[in-house]
Amino acid sequence: MGGYECEGYSSKEQFFTTYLQGSSRHISYDQFLSSHLPEKARCLSIASGRSINELKLIQPGRDIICTDLDSICMAETLRLFPSFRFVKWNCMEDALLPESFDFVISLGFITLLDADSLKHFLQRMNSQLTPGGTLLLDTASSADSFFANLLHDYYLPIEARCLLPFLNLYRRLKGRAALRVEFKHHGFRYTDDEIVAAAKNAGFTLENIDYMDFENEWDRSLIYRHFLKRVPMLRGLFLQLGKRMPYVRMFTFRSKRL
Numbered sequence: 001m002g003g004y005e006c007e008g009y010s011s012k013e014q015f016f017t018t019y020l021q022g023s024s025r026h027i028s029y030d031q032f033l034s035s036h037l038p039e040k041a042r043c044l045s046i047a048s049g050r051s052i053n054e055l056k057l058i059q060p061g062r063d064i065i066c067t068d069l070d071s072i073c074m075a076e077t078l079r080l081f082p083s084f085r086f087v088k089w090n091c092m093e094d095a096l097l098p099e100s101f102d103f104v105i106s107l108g109f110i111t112l113l114d115a116d117s118l119k120h121f122l123q124r125m126n127s128q129l130t131p132g133g134t135l136l137l138d139t140a141s142s143a144d145s146f147f148a149n150l151l152h153d154y155y156l157p158i159e160a161r162c163l164l165p166f167l168n169l170y171r172r173l174k175g176r177a178a179l180r181v182e183f184k185h186h187g188f189r190y191t192d193d194e195i196v197a198a199a200k201n202a203g204f205t206l207e208n209i210d211y212m213d214f215e216n217e218w219d220r221s222l223i224y225r226h227f228l229k230r231v232p233m234l235r236g237l238f239l240q241l242g243k244r245m246p247y248v249r250m251f252t253f254r255s256k257r258l
């Protein structure tokens with residue numbers, strides 16, 4: 001599939017070091033899924049991409065079918081994880097899968113959906129679950145948070161336009177390479193209430209919301225990455241402040257169908 005490299009597949013250890021350990025988002029998913037997914041549950045993962053978190057759970061024997069628009073590094077994945085099962089499936093348009101699942105897992109997907117598509121998606125996922133089944137869903141960046149909005153709308157643009165040129169001038173004088181601002185795409189940002197209301201309309205009840213990954217938003221700041229991260233004491237302080245703007249919010253919804 002476009003844009004995906006097949007490096008890091010020499011061994012299982014290299015795979016998880018390359019794709020899981022370096023990503024606070026995937027580490028958060030791993031912590032969440034390891035404690036919320038019952039061992040015997042029959043699971044469907046939609047838009048699984050490289051299936052990083054799913055493979056971590058398939059390895060010790062969890063029952064998960066992965067799906068996406070297309071497979072990624074299929075031969076390499078099967079060589080390392082022979083029990084990997086993948087179905088090419090457009091979760092928005094294709095006919096529903098012939099079997100029902102106890103759990104549907106959606107990671108890093110609904111930020112791609114506008115409000116109407118989100119409604120359509122939630123209805124389809126409800127139909128794909130066994131009666132009373134569970135949908136585990138995340139969304140990135142907290143649109144509810146005053147601090148996250150301040151960072152997005154004011155601080156980061158100022159940092160990119162005003163601070164970066166001075167920092168790069170200093171670096172040039174020192175003979176160092178220029179730094180670049182990394183643009184992260186958050187896609188559609190929803191508040192907790194918006195997601196819960198959409199899920200209720202699609203026939204779900206909310207069981208829980210878990211807030212995770214308190215560094216990802218800070219990490220978007222150049223100043224944070226290049227100075228503060230190197231001072232462990234300050235990092236602890238920023239992680240505490242980051243609790244006000246969690247990057248990963250995991251929702252547990254139960255289907256009302258009985």
Ligand SMILES: C[S@@+](CC[C@H](N)C(=O)[O-])C[C@H]1O[C@@H](n2cnc3c(N)ncnc32)[C@H](O)[C@@H]1O
Pocket residue numbers: 046047048049050051052067068069070089090091092093106107108109112
């Ligand atoms: C941001 S990636 C998330 C991948 C993975 N779940 C993760 O968290 O690392 C979004 C994925 O959604 C998939 N996708 C987009 N539209 C889709 C659709 N209609 N049906 C199934 N997958 C879709 C893309 O192919 C891509 O792999």
